[in-house]
Amino acid sequence: MELLKERIKKNGKVIGEDILKVDSFLNHQIDVQLFQEIGKEFKKRFNTEKITKILTVEASGIGVACITAQYFDNVPVVFAKKYIARNLAADVYESKVFSYTKGTEYLIRVDKEYLNPDDNVLIIDDFLANGKAVAGLMDIVRQAGARVAGVGIVIEKSFQGGRTAILQENVRLESLARIQSLADGQITFVD
Structure with a gap:
């Protein structure tokens, strides 16, 4: 997606060799107009799928998932919670994930009420690094007996192995911008 690549080139900041900071438009401050174009692009790429739910993980994936849902007939967006709250149901699907950016492992949880065996789920997230999130x-969707229709990623760091892990699961993966390298502070795209 050229519009996204241009925005990454203009506002993205490289930290070290493996972190791309895009908080000015993606995961701290949100550019709603750009998100609308991202939502349209995901609809275009997954237009043959009858999506019934969009699933993401809190917090940075929520904005993209919500705007994307508007282009899929306003299907519900479910987000996996990282933290236990007193208002979270006891009957949940859960899976252990490792956050590359934060360097920590945690459990993500979804109330069983919100995913059903007849759901066709599109997973949306802001970044793909090692693929653990x-x-x-995907583990949570499968626990529910539902189908993973595909995975939509805004920015993929292709040099970190997440793509390979997802494709080995025979799941369709669509990334709107694929980063080949962040070496020497330079952003290089795959295509």
């Missing part, structure tokens, strides 16, 4: 979300 997406693997955890």
Whole structure:
């Protein structure tokens, strides 16, 4: 998606060799107009799928997932929670994931009421690095007996192995911008 790549080139900041900071438009401050274009692009790429739910993980995936849902007939968006709250049901699907950015492992949880065996789920997330968050979300979908229709990623760091892990699960993966390298502070795209 050229519009997204241009925005990454303009506002993205490289930290070290493996972190891309895009908080000015994606995961701290949100550019709603860009998100609308991202939502349209995901609809275009997954237009043959009859999506019944969109699943993401809190917090940065929620905005993209909600706007994307508007282009899929306003299907519900479910987000996996990272933290236990007193208002979270006891009957949940859960999966262990490792956050590359934060360097920590945690459990993500979804109330069993919100995913059903007849759901056709599109997983949406802001970043793909090692694929652990997406693997955890796919695990939750499978625990529910539902189908993973595909995975939509805004920015993929292709040099970190997440793509390979997802494709080995025979799941369709669509990434809107694929980063080949962040070496020497330079952002290089796959295509």
